[in-house]
Structure formats: structure tokens, C-alpha cells
Amino acid sequence: MSEPPVDIEPESVCENCGAPANVHISDVTRGVAKIRNLCAGCVDEIERHRINYRRRTGDAVTLIVFGLIVLVLSVLADFLPLGGEEGFGWRQRQGVVIGGILVLLGAIVRARAILLIGIMMTVLSMLADWLAFGRAEGFGSQQMLGSAMGVAVVALGLWLARRRNRRSSNT
Helix, strand or coil: CCCCCCCCCCCCECCCCCCECCEEEEEEECCEEEEEEECHHHHHHHHHHHHHHHHHHHHHHHHHHHHHHHHHHHHCHHHCCCCCCCCCCHHHHHHHHHHHHHHHHHHHHCCHHHHHHHHHHHHHHHCHHHHCCCCCCCCCHHHHHHHHHHHHHHHHHHHHHHHHHHHHHHC
């Protein structure tokens, strides 16, 4: 297979700002090779935009995951009686240990969603008696409030993701 033709200027300038180009990025799209000539300043600016894009994407995903967890925990609270025993029961201890492991794992791998899940699980386990989590009969006001909060946080995450996609398609 033959290489696609490449057009390289001998004295190239940055295609963004016109300064002398000292970075040359090759790209092959649909069988056509293209060289992007950029200066170091424009490469830094492009990299800053990529980092911000990843961070905004991570924020939206974290909100969506957090909202879904709040929603699921609220709906299933009757089946997860964390606060079912007097004092700090074995379910609460397990929740704190698992939550702590998730916090450590999330911090080590720098995954905000895992870190957030661990924090939420630890706090929920520690406060289960005070919140009366899983003790009420039927679908009570706490479950309704938790479900509404979960849906609202998911909606916020989806809105942020949609807003990010619109911005990236405009640039």
C-alpha cells in the first residue's frame, strides 16, 4: 500500500497565529495525510482546552453517577435496612469499611465517581440510624425526597453534558 502524499512547507508558520511553527502534527483522515504546523504557544492552548474538556466531561459523569446512586438507594431503602439495629450495627460497619475502601481506591486512581460513591456510602452508613434509613414502612417522604434529589442531580449532569457537547460542536 502506498503512502498518501504529504504537502510540507519548507519554512512553515503556525496555522493559528502566524508565528514560526516548531511543532508539526501529522494526521491521516480518509486516506489523506495532513500536517498541522503550530507554534508551542498554540499547542499549549490546545492542550489546555483538551484538559478543560475532560474535566467538564468528568463533572457531568460524576453528577449522573451520583444522582443515579441517590435515586437507587432511595427507591431500595426498604430492602437495605442499614439502620435496622440498635446502635452501630454490623451492616453499618460493613458500609463504612466498603465506603472507606472505595474512597481510597477513588483517590489512588483519581476517579471522582468512585471517590464520591465511597464518601456517600460511608456517610450514609454512619448516619443510617439518625436518618432512619430503611426503617419506615412503604414509600415514605424520605424516599420521595431522595428520589427527587437523585432525579434532579441526574438531570443537572445530563444538562452539563449536553451543554459541553454543544460548545465542542461550535468550536
